[in-house]
Amino acid sequence: MHNTNLFGVSALFDSPDKIILVAKKTAEAGFTNFDINTPYPIHGIEKAMKLKPSKLGFITLVFGLTGSFIALFFMYWTMSIDYPMIISGKPFFALPAFIPVTFEVTVLLATLATVIGMITFFFKFPENHHPLHDTNYMKQVSKDKFGLVIESTDKNFELEKVKEFLQSLNPISIEEIYYQAKENNSVLEPRFLTLLFVIALVTSGTTYFILNKLLYMTPFDWMSTQLKLNPQKPSELFSDGFGMRTPVAGTVAQGFIPYLSKGNPNPTELLENPYLITEENIKIGKSKYLTFCSPCHGNFGDGDSRLRGQFPNPPSLHSKRARDFKDGMIYHVIVNGQNSMPSYAPYLDNEERWAVVNYIRVLQRAKNASESDIQFAKKENVKNASN
Amino acid sequence: MHQTDFHYTQKELPAGLKKFGSIIFILGLILALVAFYVDKERAIFNYLILYSMLISIGLGSLFLIALEYVAGADWSVPFRRIPEFLSGILPLLFVLVIPLLIFNHDLFHWTHKEAVEKDVILKGKEPYLNITFFIVRAFAFIAVWVIFYLILAKNSSKQDATKDQNLTRKNIKFSAIFIPIFAITITFTSIDWLMSLEPHWFSTIFGVYYFAGTVIASLAAVTLIVVFLKEKGYYQPWITDDHLYSFGALLFAFVNFWAYIAFSQYLLIWYANLPEETFWFLTRWEGSWSIVSILLIIVHFIVPYAVLLSQPAKMNPKKLKFISIWLLFAHLLDIYWLVMPNMTEMKSGYHFSWIDFVFPFLGIGFVMLVLSFFGKNKNLLPIGDPKLKRGLNFHL
Structure with missing residues (x-):
């Protein structure tokens, strides 16, 4: 295995203030294809890097509005058109009562769409690998260092010049990062899928076992198995095997007055x-x-x-x-x-x-x-x- | 970028503040007196709106100060003087409350003895809603607020000279005591002055509803003054976009909080559909009041929500200035909507009167004068506060 392709050149720094300054200088030097990695979010870094505002917000907005519309329309359709029902004297289209549901569905759809959109569009699902993974650089920036990577795809990228530029920023260290050209790095690899399948099988199997078998075993069934007769259940005590008995002929329930005129036209x-x-x-x-x-x-x-x-x-x-x-x-x-x-x-x-x-x-x-x-x-x- | 060194030289507030403040105040005062002469009932109801508005701004500012101490907030330290000046309204309430107490008969139905005699519900509420206890409460609450105002503001300005860190520690303790007292007093204040206008009605969330409006009003007032002073060069290097963003975010949060509380109150009453609760909303749906009710949703929630939603809008000084004026108006409209339908001649619908415009005008002049009086010879930055540097270097 030879790591042959150059991904970029990285540099490590040791304070958040320094990395903001570095980001600003890098952007001013004309680099566009570079990234900053920090152990925690730093406000203002996107401004220093001169990044355009993320488009993710639009996905949130569109799906949030879709959620409001779907919820409102569905409630309108079920409650006012398909099966109108009077509920405590409210109108069929009872807007105030619909608002909490609309709000929940809006939030649900907006968040789900944001997360799924982020994974598919920005993380390029099913891709699960990045050249920076498993590098010393990544270990450092997820501990206590603040890193900068200028990628080789940048239009101004020339290895020696970039190194010289990074050196001028007074970093702790500079490192070239290489990666393998062809790596089987898809999420959809057989091993992963098999594992996913096994996990699904085990989870559903366990759930089935607990809910349908285990709860009916002693001692978990102590609440449900009792000596008394339950309605509609068989009994060994009686010869006909029925647990429920017909009352003795002529029995009258307490307070019951038999109605003698049933079916009488006069x-x-x-x-x-x-x-x-x-x-x-x-x-x-x-x-x-x-x-x-x-x-x-x-x-x-x-x-x-x-x-x-x-x-x-x-x-x-x-x-x-x-x-x-x-x-x-x-x-x-x-x-x-x-x-x-x-x-x-x-x-x-x-x-x-x-x-x-x-x-x-x-x-x-x-x-x-x-x-x-x-x-x-x-x-x-x-x-x-x-x- | 760290500002490790800063040099603050005391600078007086703009001279126009006092000049225009006096002109507006005196004009407003004359017009208000004419209003009292022309239509006493309308004038006193309007004066109640003004009084509630001043409580909102003054008491809300004191709450913001206490919140800063209790939460250990850094970002609000550099401009803490503004809510301190504004809560100078509180001692003046002792005087401002007097006209309301004199004309209580025009305001409150429950002060009519013969009506209370005939009314089982009002008879039952008499142990709480009687004029003696009412006056005692009114003055006791103001006294409590003033005590905390004097402690917090005096300690803060003393610190400018002595740089004594123990004063901050003391203020934290007093703020922690003040906040539960604030919660109780603001609830009963809203019940006394606003809810008891319709003494048959009750809503357990009413205190929270008024609190939500109070925080919006005081925060909007502080935002407006800070952005205005920043543009005049008073806070120039110190108040950054991060501070402004925090203002915007807090305003946005409380706009949502208000809408949440207002809707909760409406939904429960609407759903339970009990006649003893619903009539209050029905009064506000009578005739042209329905337009005001819908307008309130738009003005107090939809417009500020839309304006403040995006991130850049929260730190844009122009938009912040606009939305703080807008929210102050929204809170005024909110109180107007709470108070005015209780007036006898307004029960069936809104009628226009010039008197409605006089009192907000008077209020603006009054607040300007309060600012210029309490802001005299004071440092705009609390230069002795141990948290000041962190506040100046505040980054999100």
């Missing part, structure tokens, strides 16, 4: 409203109605809610048909559901269902008030006012 015979319209009862009815009924039926039972148009509209509760319903019929609809309306039995207990029925009656009375109601209300007002 349920009102059995169902009498046991609750009087009292203030307390109406309060319960109003609260439950507003929670469970109003999203479709509207706050006043007109069938005119904010979901109008997204579902088949429910008919008004003030139609003649609905007003002529007996209390038991409304109760029946709440428990059984009707057309597109599902059963609300799981959400309302017996008293609450009747309270809702009573509240619907109040709404109907209010919407279709008779002359005598109005006069009564006026009288009440007068009484209240005089109090």
